[in-house]
Amino acid sequence: MTRFLIRQAAPFAAVAFGLMLAPVLPAVAQDSTPPETADTAAEPAAPRLEVLPGYDVQLESFQWTHRPVVVFADSPNDPRFQEQIDKLREDPAALLDRDVVVLIDSDPARTSPLRKKLRPRGFMMVLIGKDGGVKLRKPLPWSVREISRTIDKMPMRLREVEERREG
DSSP states (O other): OOOOOOOOOOHHHHHHHHHHHTTTSOOOOOOOSOGGGSOTTOOOOOOOOOEEEOTTOOGGGGTTTOEEEEEEOSOTTOHHHHHHHHHHHHOHHHHHHTTEEEEEEOOGGGOOHHHHHHOOOSSEEEEEOTTSOEEEEESSOOOHHHHHHHHHTSHHHHHHHHHHHHO
């Protein structure tokens, strides 16, 4: 099962981050079914892809455990940024199966460690391998299918699939 890395942020940063992504992230629907009439044999919840702020993240913390997909933009209102987040949320199971964690950075003024290391100009999507190396840089949004195909060609991913077959 895929492990999630949970990081705590200062309360004001979490609020600011939530407000920044409000137009990007879909509203959470609430279940209005009373508990006594709820179907106990309901289907399990769909896998949920975590989108984490990348401002204070060190890529080394994901080495050998996850494949970070880093999405940069100069503003959270950039249409390409919003399109990329929407595309990543279309098939979260495919990304979770490949140990993908999504990091976002849409504030160039914060000079995050990710920006210093990857040096984006405007919108950019970067795929980092489990070994910590940059595997892909794209100036336009990519679909989950395109990202998955790229990951599936990586030697480490091929070994992971082979180990699953054998085990």
